[in-house]
Amino acid sequence: MQAAHSLGSMSGEDIVQTAGLTKRFGRTTALDGVSLTIGPGEVFGYLGPNGAGKTTTIRLLMGLLRPTSGTAYVLGLDAWRQSREVHRVVGYVPGEPALYDRLTGRQHIAYCAHLRHRDDSELAARTAARLELDLDRPARTLSRGNRQKLAVVLAVMSRPRLLVLDEPTSGIDPLVQQVFHAILREHTAAGGSALFSSHVLGEVERVADRIGVVRAGKLVAVERLQELAARSLHQVRARFAEEVSVAEFAGVPGVRDVRVDGRSLACSAPQAALDALLKRVSARQVEDFECSEAPLEETFLGYYGMDTAGTGRPGTDTAGTGRPGGVEAEAGHAR
Amino acid sequence: MLANVLLKTLRDQGRTLLAWSVSLALIVATYAAIWPSVQSQPSMSDFIDQMPEAFRSLFATSSADMSTPTGYIQVELLSFMGPIAVLIYSISAGAGAIGGEEDRHTMDLLLSNPVSRGRVVLDKFAAMVLGTFLLAAVMGVSLVLEGSMVDMVLPTDKVAAAMLHLALLGVVFGSLALALSAGTGHTGLSRGVPAVLAVLAYIVNALAPLVDVFDRIQKVSPFFQYIAHDPLRQGTAWDSVLVSAGTAAVLLALAVVGFRRRDVAG
Ligand SMILES: Nc1ncnc2c1ncn2[C@@H]1O[C@H](COP(=O)(O)OP(=O)(O)OP(=O)(O)O)[C@@H](O)[C@H]1O
Ligand SMILES: [Mg+2]
Numbered sequence: 001m002q003a004a005h006s007l008g009s010m011s012g013e014d015i016v017q018t019a020g021l022t023k024r025f026g027r028t029t030a031l032d033g034v035s036l037t038i039g040p041g042e043v044f045g046y047l048g049p050n051g052a053g054k055t056t057t058i059r060l061l062m063g064l065l066r067p068t069s070g071t072a073y074v075l076g077l078d079a080w081r082q083s084r085e086v087h088r089v090v091g092y093v094p095g096e097p098a099l100y101d102r103l104t105g106r107q108h109i110a111y112c113a114h115l116r117h118r119d120d121s122e123l124a125a126r127t128a129a130r131l132e133l134d135l136d137r138p139a140r141t142l143s144r145g146n147r148q149k150l151a152v153v154l155a156v157m158s159r160p161r162l163l164v165l166d167e168p169t170s171g172i173d174p175l176v177q178q179v180f181h182a183i184l185r186e187h188t189a190a191g192g193s194a195l196f197s198s199h200v201l202g203e204v205e206r207v208a209d210r211i212g213v214v215r216a217g218k219l220v221a222v223e224r225l226q227e228l229a230a231r232s233l234h235q236v237r238a239r240f241a242e243e244v245s246v247a248e249f250a251g252v253p254g255v256r257d258v259r260v261d262g263r264s265l266a267c268s269a270p271q272a273a274l275d276a277l278l279k280r281v282s283a284r285q286v287e288d289f290e291c292s293e294a295p296l297e298e299t300f301l302g303y304y305g306m307d308t309a310g311t312g313r314p315g316t317d318t319a320g321t322g323r324p325g326g327v328e329a330e331a332g333h334a335r
Numbered sequence: 336m337l338a339n340v341l342l343k344t345l346r347d348q349g350r351t352l353l354a355w356s357v358s359l360a361l362i363v364a365t366y367a368a369i370w371p372s373v374q375s376q377p378s379m380s381d382f383i384d385q386m387p388e389a390f391r392s393l394f395a396t397s398s399a400d401m402s403t404p405t406g407y408i409q410v411e412l413l414s415f416m417g418p419i420a421v422l423i424y425s426i427s428a429g430a431g432a433i434g435g436e437e438d439r440h441t442m443d444l445l446l447s448n449p450v451s452r453g454r455v456v457l458d459k460f461a462a463m464v465l466g467t468f469l470l471a472a473v474m475g476v477s478l479v480l481e482g483s484m485v486d487m488v489l490p491t492d493k494v495a496a497a498m499l500h501l502a503l504l505g506v507v508f509g510s511l512a513l514a515l516s517a518g519t520g521h522t523g524l525s526r527g528v529p530a531v532l533a534v535l536a537y538i539v540n541a542l543a544p545l546v547d548v549f550d551r552i553q554k555v556s557p558f559f560q561y562i563a564h565d566p567l568r569q570g571t572a573w574d575s576v577l578v579s580a581g582t583a584a585v586l587l588a589l590a591v592v593g594f595r596r597r598d599v600a601g
Contacts, residue, residue, distance in 0.1 A: 055601065064443060064599040084451045092447040096601065098440030102347075103337075111337040115448035154444070 015040055015162050015193040016061065020070035023056050030056040032217040033070065038162075038195060041188050045208030045225075046197040053217040054197040055095045058166045061195070062092055074162060088116070091155035095166035095197075097147045105135035105142075105150050112154050124157035130179050144171040156183060163187060163194040169203055181207050202295070233268040233294050236277060240265070241285035252276045263287075268294070340450065340458035345465065348428065352466055355424055356473040362420070363477035366411050370487040373407060389545055404487040405567050408478065413562060417474060417501055422533050425467045425505035429512030430525035432459035433590075437520045437600040446599060453591045456517050460587050463509045471502035489567070497566040503579035504561040508533050510586035518593030520600050533557075557582070 016038035023031040031053040038044045048054050059065045061072050063083025072079035074086045099108060109124040128135050133149040142150065148171045155163060163184070169177045184194060184207050198204050204211065205225060213221040233256070240263045249265060250258045254273030259266045269277050274291070281289070336346040345352075400406035433456065436442040445455065475498035482489050508529045515525035540558035543549040553559050560575035 059443075059599075059601060062443070062447060064446060064601065066596070066598055083446075084449050087447055088449040090447070092443070094440075094443040094447070094601070096440050096443075098444060100347075100441055100444075101439075107337060111343060112444075112448055114338045115340075115445075115450050117449075151444075155447075 013039065014073070015042075016044075016072075016074055016195065018057075018061075018070065018072045021057065021060060021067055021072055022069045023053075023060060023065060024068045029217050031060070031214075034214065034217075034219045035070075036212055036219060036222065038193050040193055041191050042210065043184065043188055043194045043196055043204075043208045045201070045204030045211035046195055046214065047199070047201060047204070047211055048197075048214035049199065052214045054214060055166055056217075057214065058092075058095070058164055058195065058197060061164055062090070063087075089161045091158060091160035091163045093148075093151045093155045093163070093165045093168040097151035099139035099142075099147055099150060101140035102138055104138050105133060105153070108139065108150060108154060109135070109157065112157070116158050118158060120157040120159075123159070124153050127153045127156055127183065130183070131176055145173060145176070148172050149176065152180060152183075156187065159190075159192075161192055163192065163196075165194060165196045167197055167199070169198075177203075230272070231270055233270055234274060235290075235292050235294055236265075236267050236269055236274075236281075237288075237290040238265045238281050238286055239263055239288040241287055244284060249277065249280055252280060340445070340455055341461050344432075344459055344462035348462065348466055351424070352469060355420065355470055359420060359470060359474045360477045360481075362416060363412070363474060364481050366408070367481040367485045367487055370404070370407060370482075370485050373401060389542065404482060404489050405493070407487070408482075408489065409565075409567050412474075412478075413497060413501070413567065418504060418533075418537070418558070418561070420474075421467060421470055421501055421505040422508055422530075424470055425463060425509030426512045426526055426529045426533070428463040428466055429509035429514075429529070430516050430522050432456075432463065432513050432516050433594060434516040434520045434522035434525055438522055440601065442599050443601055452594045456513070456587070456591045456594050460510065460513055460590065463513060464506050464583075467505040467509060468502045471498040471505070474498060474501070493567050493570055496569075496571040499571060500561045500566045500575065500579075503576060503583075504557050506583050507557045507560075507579050507586075510583040510590070514586045514590040514593060517590035518597065520597070 014037045016036070018037075019035050021031060021034045022029070034053070034057060036044070046054055046057065056065065060067055061074060061079050063079045063086060066080050075089055077086050079086055100111075103111065105128060106121075109121055113120050113124075125135065128149070131149040131152065133146055133153065135150075139147065139150065148168065152168055155165070155168075169180055172180065184196075187194065194207075196204050196208060201211065208225055210222060210224050211228070212219055212223075243263055244260055244265060246258050246260045249255060249260070249267060252269070252273055253276065255267050255269045255277055257266075257268050265281070267277075336342050401410060433442070436445060446452065475494045478489055478494050479491050481487075511529045511532065512525045515528055516522065519525065536556040536558050539549045540553055540556040540563065543553035543559075553563070557579065560572075560579050564572040564575060566572065
């Protein structure tokens with residue numbers, strides 16, 4: 001493992017690279033052998049239920065926690081031993097956006113700019129304006145969402161190469177979230193990378209290139225969002241002029257959950273099966289037809305056996321057995 | 336005031352330091368106001384002389400002659416009130432230095448900037464030292480100025496020496512608080528342990544003439560470095576200054592090492 005990671009960090013390609021990253025607090029294992037990589041210009045959506053280990057991973061990357069074992073490298077720099085150098089190129093939004101109560105937004109910007117030895121107040125002011133944040137109010141008078149916005153402004157103002165975002169959009173209203181997504185896209189367009197943690201896929205699916213799922217401290221899945229979309233199931237419903245049978249449609253490869261009730265059909269099908277399914281359907285006289293894509297969230301949860309409340313439950317279908325291999329392959333491919 | 340961690344910390348302490356300064360000036364003013372009546376009442380010295388020896392050792396220092404300004408200030412201010420005021424400030428400042436920012440969850444924000452943990456500890460230490468010296472200076476200036484108004488004339492150089500030793504006493508316990516704060520992140524513990532140790536150190540130094548065990552360890556007590564040589568009469572004792580500064584330096588080094596090794600509470 002030692003050899004593997006030094007090889008990786010020498011390549012200089014990966015912005016983030018962790019190998020077997022493990023963190024124990026006393027007897028609790030908060031993070032258990034997490035290996036992941038984030039490439040240049042990539043947004044990595046980091047998903048998991050409460051207490052899964054997202055914040056722990058992020059604080060390890062920021063050098064705020066010392067790994068029990070394993071390593072974390074940011075731009076080839078050791079996250080624990082070279083944290084000061086790492087911080088020069090990283091912007092961080094903590095999960096608990098704590099600010100100095102008595103300082104205004106502008107004073108926060110000034111303080112961070114001084115500590116960074118660079119004047120970023122102009123970009124900071126512009127970002128704040130886009131997020132509709134008043135920089136002249138003391139932090140203690142700001143609402144939860146506005147505190148979050150200030151944390152975002154402080155993270156992006158130095159034009160970092162990597163943004164480490166611990167649930168950055170929690171408490172931010174949907175309109176401002178769109179502005180935030182735009183800011184994030186500009187960041188990646190300029191070659192920047194991001195780690196974006198969240199409880200739900202819906203929050204990151206529009207900005208993430210890949211997603212990783214962490215549960216009980218283990219990285220249980222890494223998936224390219226495009227591939228997930230290709231596997232996403234479509235809900236197909238049709239009503240025919242005459243009665244049909246299950247057998248007619250169940251045979252189409254990939255089609256699942258076929259239900260027939262007299263003249264109506266309901267089933268789900270991945271994108272790849274749509275053409276064949278449609279041909280079978282149109283062989284009959286159709287009265288009504290409906291095809292809707294299931295939210296990615298549902299597909300994802302279907303695969304990884306998480307319910308929407310975010311608490312893990314064991315996988316229930318055959319995808320469960322194929323999962324670990326898939327993850328390995330994906331992780332290998334990403335390196 | 337936001338140019339670095341040191342200035343930011345002093346800025347945060349601005350109100351506290353102002354309040355302490357005003358209080359100290361008022362305390363000194365009170366003693367100065369009472370001075371004329373104490374002076375005209377020689378029985379005060381007799382009263383102290385008649386106290387049981389243990390009491391006298393505890394509440395007054397060595398040879399206290401209440402009929403001279405030096406003896407009066409020695410007993411009234413330097414033995415008790417002065418150290419308490421300075422220690423409360425320095426221990427609070429030291430304990431809050433690192434653990435305080437963690438309690439308020441702002442350490443993540445601070446350390447997400449390219450500042451090393453060592454630098455943060457050094458700046459917090461410097462702020463504590465400056466604050467402590469400021470308070471000692473306020474006390475010294477008040478003594479000289481307010482004293483001169485009521486004919487309580489104190490030699491300026493000796494007052495300065497006493498205040499230097501008083502400030503160093505504060506810095507030693509403030510550094511201990513800082514080391515605990517940096518090493519553990521627990522503000523309560525970092526405040527409590529130095530406070531208890533300060534009381535013990537005080538007792539050891541005060542009762543050394545009476546208790547054999549204390550006599551043997553008296554020189555370890557920071558109160559010994561502070562007051563045993565009678566700075567208001569004898570001036571600065573450089574060996575004591577060195578011992579205090581050395582102790583603070585060791586504690587500062589421990590603080591840096593401690594903070595660099597541990598997890599930051601989020
Ligand atoms: N300082 C600590 N001491 C002890 N246990 C801790 C500590 N920090 C985290 N943990 C434990 O580690 C596990 C992972 O916590 P973590 O904060 O990383 O979860 P998370 O994925 O960020 O959750 P959330 O979605 O609620 O923010 C939890 O079981 C938590 O109780
Ligand atoms: Mg969290």
